[in-house]
Amino acid sequence: MKRDEILMKIFSEDSKPLALEDVTVVEIADENFAAAIAGSLLAEMGAKVLRVELGDEAKNVTPFGVKIGEVGIPYFVESRNKEIVKFSDEVREKIFSADVVIDGTLPGYLDSMGIGYRQISEKNPKAIYVAISPFGHFTSKAKEFRNVPDSDLTAQAYNGYPTLIGNPYLMGEHSYPLRAGLWAAWTMAGVNAAVGAMIALFERLKSGKGQFVDIATNDVLAVVTTFPAVMGFLFEKPRGRFGTIDYLFYPFGYHKVKDGYIALATPTDADFRALLKILKRWDLEPDWKFTLDRISDDLERIKGLDEELNKTLQNFTVRELLKRSAKLRKSKLPFFGRFLGRPVIVKINTLREVLQDEHWRVRKSFLNVKVNGKEVVVPNSPIRASETPPRVKKLLGKEISE
Amino acid sequence: MTDYFEFIGSLMKGKGRGEAFKGLKVVEITHFIFGPNIGRVLAQFGAEVVKIETPGEGDRYRIAAIFGRFYNRANLLYAILNANKYIIAADARNEKARRIIFELLKKADVFVENLSAGLVDAMGIGYDRIVKVNPRIIYVSCSGYGQYGPLSRMPSFDVAAQGVSSVAMKTGWEDVDEFYKLPDYFGDYLPSMIATFAVLSALYYREKTGKGQYIDVSQCESLMRFMYDFTFYTLTGEEIGKTGNIDPCSSPSGIFKTKDGKFVAISVLTNSQFNALKSLIPDLEDGNRLRKEKIKELNTKVAKWVEQRTIDEILEVAKKLGIPVQPVLDDKEVIEDPWRWERGSLLKFRDRLLGEIPIPGMIVEMSGTPGRIKWLGRPVGYHNRLVLKKWLNMSDEEIKKLEEEGVIGYWDEMPGTAPPLIWSAEKDDVFKGEKDEEG
Numbered sequence: 001m002k003r004d005e006i007l008m009k010i011f012s013e014d015s016k017p018l019a020l021e022d023v024t025v026v027e028i029a030d031e032n033f034a035a036a037i038a039g040s041l042l043a044e045m046g047a048k049v050l051r052v053e054l055g056d057e058a059k060n061v062t063p064f065g066v067k068i069g070e071v072g073i074p075y076f077v078e079s080r081n082k083e084i085v086k087f088s089d090e091v092r093e094k095i096f097s098a099d100v101v102i103d104g105t106l107p108g109y110l111d112s113m114g115i116g117y118r119q120i121s122e123k124n125p126k127a128i129y130v131a132i133s134p135f136g137h138f139t140s141k142a143k144e145f146r147n148v149p150d151s152d153l154t155a156q157a158y159n160g161y162p163t164l165i166g167n168p169y170l171m172g173e174h175s176y177p178l179r180a181g182l183w184a185a186w187t188m189a190g191v192n193a194a195v196g197a198m199i200a201l202f203e204r205l206k207s208g209k210g211q212f213v214d215i216a217t218n219d220v221l222a223v224v225t226t227f228p229a230v231m232g233f234l235f236e237k238p239r240g241r242f243g244t245i246d247y248l249f250y251p252f253g254y255h256k257v258k259d260g261y262i263a264l265a266t267p268t269d270a271d272f273r274a275l276l277k278i279l280k281r282w283d284l285e286p287d288w289k290f291t292l293d294r295i296s297d298d299l300e301r302i303k304g305l306d307e308e309l310n311k312t313l314q315n316f317t318v319r320e321l322l323k324r325s326a327k328l329r330k331s332k333l334p335f336f337g338r339f340l341g342r343p344v345i346v347k348i349n350t351l352r353e354v355l356q357d358e359h360w361r362v363r364k365s366f367l368n369v370k371v372n373g374k375e376v377v378v379p380n381s382p383i384r385a386s387e388t389p390p391r392v393k394k395l396l397g398k399e400i401s402e
Numbered sequence: 403m404t405d406y407f408e409f410i411g412s413l414m415k416g417k418g419r420g421e422a423f424k425g426l427k428v429v430e431i432t433h434f435i436f437g438p439n440i441g442r443v444l445a446q447f448g449a450e451v452v453k454i455e456t457p458g459e460g461d462r463y464r465i466a467a468i469f470g471r472f473y474n475r476a477n478l479l480y481a482i483l484n485a486n487k488y489i490i491a492a493d494a495r496n497e498k499a500r501r502i503i504f505e506l507l508k509k510a511d512v513f514v515e516n517l518s519a520g521l522v523d524a525m526g527i528g529y530d531r532i533v534k535v536n537p538r539i540i541y542v543s544c545s546g547y548g549q550y551g552p553l554s555r556m557p558s559f560d561v562a563a564q565g566v567s568s569v570a571m572k573t574g575w576e577d578v579d580e581f582y583k584l585p586d587y588f589g590d591y592l593p594s595m596i597a598t599f600a601v602l603s604a605l606y607y608r609e610k611t612g613k614g615q616y617i618d619v620s621q622c623e624s625l626m627r628f629m630y631d632f633t634f635y636t637l638t639g640e641e642i643g644k645t646g647n648i649d650p651c652s653s654p655s656g657i658f659k660t661k662d663g664k665f666v667a668i669s670v671l672t673n674s675q676f677n678a679l680k681s682l683i684p685d686l687e688d689g690n691r692l693r694k695e696k697i698k699e700l701n702t703k704v705a706k707w708v709e710q711r712t713i714d715e716i717l718e719v720a721k722k723l724g725i726p727v728q729p730v731l732d733d734k735e736v737i738e739d740p741w742r743w744e745r746g747s748l749l750k751f752r753d754r755l756l757g758e759i760p761i762p763g764m765i766v767e768m769s770g771t772p773g774r775i776k777w778l779g780r781p782v783g784y785h786n787r788l789v790l791k792k793w794l795n796m797s798d799e800e801i802k803k804l805e806e807e808g809v810i811g812y813w814d815e816m817p818g819t820a821p822p823l824i825w826s827a828e829k830d831d832v833f834k835g836e837k838d839e840e841g
Contacts, residue, residue: 003520003550006530007549007550010616011550011616017607019604019606020603020606022610031671031672045603057671060673061651062630063634063692064642064692064693065690066634068637072651073630073633074630076633077630107407108407111406112406116406118406118409135741135745136767138408138410138411139741140407140744142407142745144721145721146407148720148725149671149724150726151655151669151670151726153652153656153657153668154726156667157666157667157730157731158730158731160731160732160735160736161585161586162647162667162730163665163731163732163733165582167580167582176659177647178646179649179657180585181571181572181574181584181644182573182625182628184584187628188595191592191596192595192765192766195598195599195765195766196766196768199771200422200770200771201602202602202605202609203770205610207419209770211769211771212769213767213768214767219742219747221586221588222762223747223762223764224439224595225587226761227586227733230478230482231733231737232733233473233478233737234468234473237734238732239733243580244580244582248466248467248468248479249466253583256579261565261570261581262565263561263564263565263570263583264561267434296469297469342557344558344561346558346566348565349567349568349571350568351631354568354632355632358551359553360551362552363550365623377635379627379633380623383596384618385604385615386615388603
């Protein structure tokens with residue numbers, strides 16, 4: 001059997017158990033989608049997630065107001081495998097008996113309702129409480145800003161993320177810090193919260209004890225990526241916008257070619273030499289030979305190389321570049337291949353191109369779901385697991401029909 | 403009753419009850435970020451992580467110092483990402499080295515690799531071989547496009563995955579013909595946190611059933627999972643594309659310049675937040691405020707309001723009225739932010755080899771089992787002797803022979819691979835394998 005066939009068999013979903021079947025979760029997220037994402041990940045793995053709604057506004061948070069029936073797209077996608085109820089006294093009991101409580105409301109709000117960690121842990125010391133908020137549930141600043149609600153954009157801002165995005169040579173409003181085009185802070189916070197919940201659940205199997213897990217969306221990117229701490233220590237000035245230039249490698253970004261855009265990366269010097277070979281630009285080699293020649297905090301210095309490369313790249317189509325790149329690799333020896341060098345060149349896809357790609361169909365990366373007679377695409381869990389594959393069975397509380 | 407924030411603070415600043423992953427053995431053959439960040443999280447919370455590199459250059463992330471700036475000959479980005487790990491270097495082209503790796507994997511609870519898809523098979527340590535000798539192992543393969551499917555052998559890096567998954571087309575100005583990547587290797591870090599979540603779910607399941615498993619996580623699928631654009635596209639036939647500083651789910655939303663020249667992010671999600679803002683800017687009118695043109699119209703009014711006020715004035719009213727508003731910080735402001743130091747998102751750490759360095763805090767803050775940094779990433783092959791003795795009961799003579807034969811090795815003189823200049827092998831008992839990092 002071929003490798004692909006063996007792997008597809010290993011990862012098949014047929015009548016396999018779910019990893020978190022015995023875990024109960026209460027998600028109180030309202031319009032904080034970082035908290036909803038945390039609940040979704042646990043739900044994909046089989047946890048019984050009860051989404052308890054205090055308000056009604058999460059349904060309206062959707063791109064340009066586009067809805068599926070009564071609800072917005074993020075709400076629809078993140079409703080996966082969840083049971084959704086309004087808050088009531090009946091639900092109160094379930095909050096106290098849950099294994100994991102996810103709190104995406106303002107810090108201290110659930111405490112003021114008598115359903116915060118203080119009250120829950122007293123009755124149920126095994127409870128794991130995962131709090132997600134801009135500044136966390138402790139420190140003086142968290143208290144001072146307790147009434148400022150969370151949002152992805154404001155969290156990106158406080159992480160220092162938008163100051164890094166954009167073209168350094170543009171002026172006017174185009175020189176403003178720029179938002180990352182997806183919910184970068186909320187997504188990272190949601191995934192980290194799910195990781196925190198799992199660390200606590202795993203440890204509880206041994207200790208029998210619960211704990212408080214705290215996520216601050218305002219620092220999640222800076223902590224995970226490690227960059228601001230190192231930058232702040234080693235340099236006097238902050239990084240600015242670097243556009244498609246990078247601070248670790250060059251080239252490492254997006255470039256325009258004759259018929260579209262490519263992502264281009266040469267992580268090693270051998271890869272860079274291979275790129276020059278493809279482009280027939282050996283003249284650039286002496287000045288820009290080593291990784292350390294090609295990166296600098298002096299944007300003016302790098303500009304020269306960037307302009308030269310961009311000029312040359314626009315003479316090629318994506319196909320020509322890929323063809324030339326494919327020809328480079330002749331070594332059949334797996335451990336020597338990389339020393340020969342080969343730039344990473346891929347086409348930047350549109351959504352349509354992604355959805356038409358056979359690769360994602362084979363991997364079941366998307367689910368085609370029928371809603372009100374219309375077929376919509378919903379991303380599947382990104383995890384393949386041989387024994388306990390995660391699954392999406394329900395959306396908006398209803399079994400999905402593909 | 404005690405103040406809520408003080409109550410939680412006392413829990414978080416307490417000592418906790420120990421390490422969540424004490425006794426958990428992890429082996430990784432990883433490079434750059436996607437693979438190493440998984441071991442980073444497990445090591446923060448107490449797992450014993452052995453990272454296997456190539457002698458000489460080691461993990462190629464070592465050379466990738468920010469703007470080429472090293473510190474005491476180390477790349478601090480690498481040192482932080484590989485903190486608390488035992489670093490060994492074995493030449494996988496050598497049969498004996500592959501046998502050592504195989505023996506380590508027999509003892510591992512978790513194995514993480516992010517080599518090109520299929521390379522582990524060629525090394526004789528593919529899942530099918532390892533599971534036969536260690537059925538309890540949780541084996542994780544990380545790649546750009548996944549372990550199977552037509553694209554699986556294509557090379558990938560952060561930017562490539564962002565391009566292939568169409569994330570690349572989302573960031574930029576509507577009227578500028580350019581796309582910008584999500585910076586700081588989001589296309590590595592997000593997938594690695596998802597893979598970490600997958601490992602932990604598998605560990606939980608294994609505690610209950612004794613069964614290990616194989617996990618496949620790709621960069622592209624991890625990014626696509628949170629692209630609501632796909633669903634939007636199938637509903638409307640349109641691609642959202644670049645929207646500048648507008649969050650299409652939020653109106654008004656954007657980054658605006660204040661009277662005192664600062665930038666502030668404002669992002670209104672709910673009606674009550676909108677009404678609060680309207681109480682300050684009375685000519686904001688709702689009426690399907692998420693329509694694209696409407697968001698722009700509202701943003702123009704907000705921009706005018708913001709430019710007449712200082713950042714402090716704006717934050718004051720946001721606190722009072724409950725509007726999502728935060729300043730846009732840069733690197734320097736992040737590291738100088740007192741909140742981060744109070745919270746523990748930034749820590750001053752004294753490393754035995756590298757000296758005192760500010761480092762980011764734990765991935766998550768936990769009251770019962772807080773994570774901890776014990777040492778920073780070490781030079782190539784630094785823990786060879788310690789690990790071979792401790793894990794495989796090898797004698798000094800056996801290890802010496804492996805060194806002479808080039809089966810295991812150490813750093814070369816490239817920056818990022820070697821110890822500080824003042825370091826002395828003779829005085830370092832950990833390097834000699836006579837002492838563990840924490841005594």
